[in-house]
Amino acid sequence: MKFFKNLLLYISAFMPMYVLVLIKLVVELINQNLSFNVLNTINLITLLLLILASVAGLVWNIKYNKEKSKEVRILTKHNITDQHFLGYFSLFVFFAIPLDLSYVSVYCVFVAILIMIGVVYIHNSLYYINPFLNLLGFSFYDITYVEVGSQEERHAKIFYKGDLVIENKTYFVKLKNENFSFVDKNRANN
Secondary structure (H helix, E strand, O other): OHHHHHHHHHHHHOHHHHHHHHHHHHHHHHOOOOOOOHHHHHHHHHHHHHHHHHHHHHHHHHOOOOOOEEEEEEEEEEEOHHHHHHHHHHHHHHHHOOOOOOOHHHHHHHHHHHHHHHHHHHHOOOOOOOHHHHHOOEEEEEEEEEEOOOOOOEEEEEEEEOOOOOOOOEEEEEEEEOOEEEEOHHHOEO
C-alpha cells in the first residue's frame, strides 16, 4: 500500500507535463494533423488516466493521510520552492513541446524515461519535488522543528499554502516522512 501511495505521488509530480502533452495531442487531432488510430487513442486514454491518477494520488496523500498530526514549533524555515520547481518544469516543457507520441518508438522512449525517473524519484524519496503542488499555491520549506513537549530538534521538508510564520506559533504537521509533509492549516494555533 505504501509503495502504491508513493507511486501515485510520483505520477502526480508530472501532472503539468501530462496536461501539456494532452493539449498538444488534442490540438493535433482537432487540426487533423493526426488521426484517431490505435496508438493515438491509447495515448489519449493513457494521459487521461495519468491525470486522474495524479489527482487521486494527491488527494489520497493529503486529505486521507492516516498519519497523525503532531503539534510542532518550527525553529527555522527556508523556502526552497525555487530550487526544485524550475528544473522540473523545464523538463516538462522539454518533453511536451517536441514530443510526437504518434510514433510507437517515441511513445516507448517516453514511457522508458518516466520509468527511469520514477525509480530514482521513489528510491530517493524525492516526493517534495512536485511542481503540481507549487502550481496549486503550495510552497516548499526545509524546516527545523521540535515537537511540543520535546527538546529534540528534527528536520523535515513540508508543504504549506501561504507564507509560513514561525514566531509565537505552533502548527500541526502530518509527517508522512521527512521528505513529504503537510501543515494541517485547519489545526494551526495562533
